[in-house]
Amino acid sequence: MKRLFLIEFDKLRTNRSSRILIGAYFILLTSIALIAAIKFDIGPIKFHLAEQGIFNFPYVWHFNAFIGAWFKIFLAVVIVSMTANEYSNKTLKQNLIDGLSKREFLHSKWVIIFAFAGISTLFIFVVSLILGLIYSNYTEVSVILKDFEYLLAYFVKHVAFFAFCLFLGTAIKRSAFALGFLGIWQMFEGFCYGILKWKSPSWLDADQVFRLFPLNAMSNLIPEPFTRLSAVRNLANQVEVDVFKNTNVQFWDIVIVLLWAYIFYFLTYRLLTRRDL
């Protein structure tokens, strides 16, 4: 395990573009704190975003987990290219000849997936904790410890997304095409949803089917946090719009996403073992 981590860590550490992307990612994650600096002071309208309750415990876990997940594309690029490059440099072949098994090769990538997801989750935890402690109206321990399932969902979401990227990198073998395919897949899911909504028979609930799609399942894990804000709710009440949808982490969404992560792991392994190099 340590050996596999060090093998992959060496490959990343020595690669300049990987270093830059990983660095940029963590700087951007930290930049969530900059939201606190958003202030409008236009005559009678005084608005300070940090004072609107977005950093209140336990809401801050939800809010930051949602915002933080936007940046994961940076690490996705690293994962896709670290896999595709093994094919274009033919170093996968060399690794195998040197005595790495195909399973070990795959696991060395997965160790990095877990490391990325884990460190990112830890990062969000620390940034949220600090922001919360500065701006939250409630800092009782019992309140701080609530809603941790958003962090769990954040971790699972990242693992599954990176697993998808690893699979695409392996299957397509070219970073740019693999990333392009990721975009196309996103559109494909939207397209399918449209078709489902439009054409599905009455006994089939389009939303429930759509819930099974990988990228949608990942995005369902952490629902948008904005309608939970009291300011937004008050506004919605005034205009009589019903926005009180469920914004909790759903158990079944976690199961679906974990299942996808396993499917991607399995498919990647199958590709590696079946392909001749």
Added chain:
Amino acid sequence: MKTILNVTNLTKTFGRLTAVDALSFNINKGNVYGILGPNGSGKSTTLGMILNVVNPTSGAFSWFEGTENTHQALKRVGAIIERPNFYPYMTAAQNLRLVCRIKEVPKAKIEEKLALVDLLDRKNDTFKTFSLGMKQRLAIASALLNDPEILILDEPTNGLDPQGIAQVRDIIQKIATQGTTILLASHLLDEVEKVCSHVLVLQKGKQIYFGKVNELTKDHGYFELNATDMEALQSALDSLSFIENSALKGAFIIAHPNTTLSAAELSKALTAKGIIVTHLAQKHKSLEEQFLTLTQNQQA
């Protein structure tokens, strides 16, 4: 003798093409083996299969008498196939360190092996700045990091300039004299002839010969002779029962024996007939000639 690799009926098909057709051979410790065959005869595919990168269609192979699974066994093997494959953005030393991690061998040998292939002064330069010859030498250093029990080389001098070829050959010969088992695939016959004791000849994926190089064809060699009186020499030769035929070729008479015959025996027989030879040399067919004979026999 300790068996390093055992191959039985190893076969690989790509669609309708049979690239490797039921190969069976043994590699024993201490010998130097050559795999010989024209381009596309299945050399690289065979090596790919025993090195865990090409899946065999059927048949089997086992390393070190089947005591270890393939990827564990490969940690005791050193191999260079086709082109050198390294991480272009890593330095020579970083690349070798990664290989040490994969093979689970101490990093202490990196400097030693870089010195062996004359790359020590370039160890902190990235791989992408290397010339092809340097890349190939780095690959050799990498393959030697674990002091392998067998070294596998696939066309190690392909694409190198004459100086690079000489350097790589020197290194291979140095390793061979240290008693390391070597398996060398090549289509360059003189390359194989210079270092190999055993040879596996492939043609269109089929094994047409496996054994010692000097037993490749049933051949007793031939003699090259010269004397002051050439006509007397030739008639004397023709009168000997163990000489099959003789013919004047250039400045020499070439005589083919029909049995195993030493130069001393021939000299003695000729002296008894009153012929004093001024030149007597026993020759064997070059590997190239033997190879051509063999492949032609196969086609006939």
